[in-house]
Amino acid sequence: MTEPPLSLVCSDCLAVNRVPNDRIDDRPICGKCQTPLLPATPIELTDRTFGKLVSRSDVPVLVDFWASWCGPCRMMAPSFAEAAAELSPGFLLAKLDTDAATQTAAQFSLSGIPTIILFRRGSEIARQTGALNTPQILQFARSNA
Template sequence: MTNSLIVPCAHCASLNRIPADRLRDAPHCGRCKSSALLNAPFDLQQSQFANQIKGNLPLLVDVWASWCGPCRTFAPTFTQAAAELHGRCRLAKLDSEANTQLSAQLGIRSIPSLILFKNGQEVARQSGALPLPQLLAWLKQYSI
């Protein structure tokens, strides 16, 4: 029997069961038919948050705002990390201005902020941007 994982869809947040060996093949969501798992960051909506932190793959959230210079500088690094970690960790961007309620709930004090979720729980948080090698090394401490 093939080992499979529960993965929330990047678009509609419905939970999909995906065989472990298909994670990097752009598997389609059973509900919305979009690619459930991307090799690029997706936009996290506060209405989908509860579902997006579920499942068997960790979720790394970049909390940002359009007026924040360091956030914009960090964006290409975050995109590279998403490609690097494809199939191992899901990466999402949370626009703190469009999602003020969730940002408050997460206690965001400064941006950019990185928050790592595993099995529905926050396991780590980093304030400020990191260069790609440091970002990957930071995640490695949490078995990613």
């Protein structure tokens, strides 16, 4: 019996795309706007895009909650980008600026930033507060997926 196709939400147009499981490694693109669905770099989320992208994506979504004024957030950014390159296409890594997306950030009662939260089909699976290096991000994602 074949597995049902995965639902992947386009970060640009928010179209829900169905991708066969055996094609996930082929770097699928959105059927509507041609944007890569599982990029090897973190995508930017907003109040408008967060809910649909996180709740409708069948791959785990790891979100970095950060702010531009936060020194540890800026220090962790290159590690998060490296982790995105290594974890794609099995994970989608995203960043949410807590100053720009205040409505979404408020929903998660963050005790500090940076905080990474792993979601599966919209449900929070795990979270970690504090700056992490690339191996720590990889281990967090893989051990909680």
